[in-house]
Amino acid sequence: MDLSDILAAIGIVLLALGGGTFWSFSTGVMPGLGRTDDQTFVSSMRSINRAVVNPLFLLPIFLPPLPLVWAGLIDLDGPRGWLLVAAGVVFFCGAVIVTVGGNVPLNTALEQSSSSPSASRVAFERRWNVLNGVRSVSSVASIVLAVLALAV
Template identity: 40%
Template sequence: MAVLRTVTLIGAVLTTGLSAGLFYSYACSVMPGLAQVDDRAFVATMQRINVAILNGWFLLSFLGALVLIVLAALLQWRGGGDRTALLWIGAAAVLYVGMIVVTAAVNVPLNDRLAAAGAPADLADPAAVRAAFEQVWVRWNLVRALAATAAFACLTWALALTGRSS
């Protein structure tokens, strides 16, 4: 049981780290880079990114992290693991669920509206489409990055605690 608890927690740490890294890379490179392009290029690129990201690898880490966090908490609770580590895993779960809520409530609807705007070449006012998207999306992506990074830190600490108690 201890090995399964550890392996599950390691998986939660890794998948949460991947999600945190994704949102971090958007915050510090993708969106600042796109801020430098014209409106049509911005809309076209974000539309393509939003289609490309919907793939199995992304979903495996994005949703798999939550599954592994919950499973790690259950194994820690039912398997007699370190209760302090369980609290940190619980904190990670709350943070990660918050990140998913922000994604579902803000970023995905913005992505959907951007897709519904149509082909960039056909837009009468690409600047207005961009303006309705960019600042809000960037701001809430930063919230996602911070929440996922905090969840990653909580899980990392929980893993360290379980290593100490072994």
């Protein structure tokens, strides 16, 4: 096992953890919160958004592109390398950039909102869910690319 293999394994594990988080929110957490009243929704999302600011949550959300791209650059002379780089880039664009540019600002706006729970929810929920859907699909695509890299 060489450095590229180790980095690819680390990247894929982190990718699966981060992607699984997005997928879980899309398929379970947000549909469940969607069934609650406005006050419960807003207070729950505020609580979740505060709780996720910790290394165990944030590392799999932001770190996967680094080992994937590094592993890919080591093996860039073949399809494995290009697939690993593509997996890292897709995750970076579809998950990291979307998180930083979309979901985090919405989280911050929800936290700071002095509007009614109903107005706060309307300004947050649909946009946040669409962005999280982008993160979920991008994560699945990244995982597929990374797994294909192992098969070539």
